Amino acid sequence: MHPMYNSKITGLGYYVPDNVVTNDDLSKVMDTNDAWIQERTGIKERRHVASEEDTTTSMGVKAAKIAIERAGIDKNDIDFIVFATLSPDYYFPGPGVLVQKELGIKTVGALDVRNQCSGFVYGISVADQYIKTGMYKNVLVIGSEVHSRGLDMTTRGRSVSVIFGDGAGAAVLSREEDTSKGILSTHLHSEGEHAEELALIAPGMGKRWVTDIIKENDPNDESYLPVMNGQFVFKNAVVRFSEVIMEGLSKNNLEPTDIDMLVPHQANLRISQFIQKKFRLNDDQVFNNIMKYGNTTAASIPIALTEAWEQGKIKEGDLVVLAAFGSGFTWGSVIIKW
Numbered sequence: 001m002h003p004m005y006n007s008k009i010t011g012l013g014y015y016v017p018d019n020v021v022t023n024d025d026l027s028k029v030m031d032t033n034d035a036w037i038q039e040r041t042g043i044k045e046r047r048h049v050a051s052e053e054d055t056t057t058s059m060g061v062k063a064a065k066i067a068i069e070r071a072g073i074d075k076n077d078i079d080f081i082v083f084a085t086l087s088p089d090y091y092f093p094g095p096g097v098l099v100q101k102e103l104g105i106k107t108v109g110a111l112d113v114r115n116q117c118s119g120f121v122y123g124i125s126v127a128d129q130y131i132k133t134g135m136y137k138n139v140l141v142i143g144s145e146v147h148s149r150g151l152d153m154t155t156r157g158r159s160v161s162v163i164f165g166d167g168a169g170a171a172v173l174s175r176e177e178d179t180s181k182g183i184l185s186t187h188l189h190s191e192g193e194h195a196e197e198l199a200l201i202a203p204g205m206g207k208r209w210v211t212d213i214i215k216e217n218d219p220n221d222e223s224y225l226p227v228m229n230g231q232f233v234f235k236n237a238v239v240r241f242s243e244v245i246m247e248g249l250s251k252n253n254l255e256p257t258d259i260d261m262l263v264p265h266q267a268n269l270r271i272s273q274f275i276q277k278k279f280r281l282n283d284d285q286v287f288n289n290i291m292k293y294g295n296t297t298a299a300s301i302p303i304a305l306t307e308a309w310e311q312g313k314i315k316e317g318d319l320v321v322l323a324a325f326g327s328g329f330t331w332g333s334v335i336i337k338w
Helices: 023-027 034-041 056-071 095-103 116-132 155-161 192-197 210-216 230-251 269-278 297-310
Strands: 006-015 020-022 045-047 080-084 109-113 138-145 167-176 182-190 261-264 319-326 330-337
Touching: 006 056, 006 116, 006 297, 020 023, 023 034, 034 269, 056 095, 056 138, 056 167, 080 095, 080 116, 095 109, 095 138, 109 116, 116 138, 116 167, 116 182, 116 297, 116 319, 116 330, 138 297, 167 297, 182 230, 192 230, 230 269, 230 319, 230 330, 261 269, 261 297, 297 319
Parallel strands: 080 109, 080 138, 261 319
Antiparallel strands: 006 167, 006 182, 020 045, 138 167, 182 330, 319 330
């Protein structure tokens, strides 16, 4: 039997494209305006990839290089890669193996996680279990998304397309002998009955494959565009966020007052504000950056966590809580003693 370890986040990094797209920029291509978008989402601007240079993989690689350097390890010390995304470069293979190639890491395992907005939380949980059992010592977890190429940038698609942005974040998890430190617990859930409330149905093997779309060539075909039942998602999100944060705190005999920093998935500023109020946290206890980047799905938590850490808002000994909710529906939380 292996001695039990904890896993600890030893390095963080993020990368976003240079190309800033403001609400005013969007109002030139669709019927929307800055006030409307900010009022409903809190978003002022987001990043869109501008050229072929930035892909889901390449952005993930850039974030990973920073995280590995900050972890103070060599890339060949990475034992395993977990890559979370809903927007892979290829339909298959997934970007995990592409990162392994691009970073020039030896033949370690690479796993792709398809859990959308909860992808990074799920990825952290997977990495944590591998380290806790002693199987791996250093695991690289990446969340990266290119949304902009799959959005309907017209008035028809505005309810979804104003929300999402491109970017990547990464974390290195390493073995920690002191089990009072690092990741204390992770909590994962799903409720597949609501899968189609936030979904992109085609192209897919079961519903409508690419060949069907091309053959029909229907200008009104919207099956390959993301759909979202916004109000329904919002209502479920606020309930599940609260539940899964409380679940994590209870598991560790902690109270909401023990939270030093909550980093919620950046889906909508209104959701974060609702949770902040419910848990009676002040502005210094919740980190939001959706104003600058929009919703970057699997990249959202690692980008926010990295920025919070870079700005000195997370210090050793702090209780840090990560929480996410999204398409699936899937949701989860991570309780960390930094």
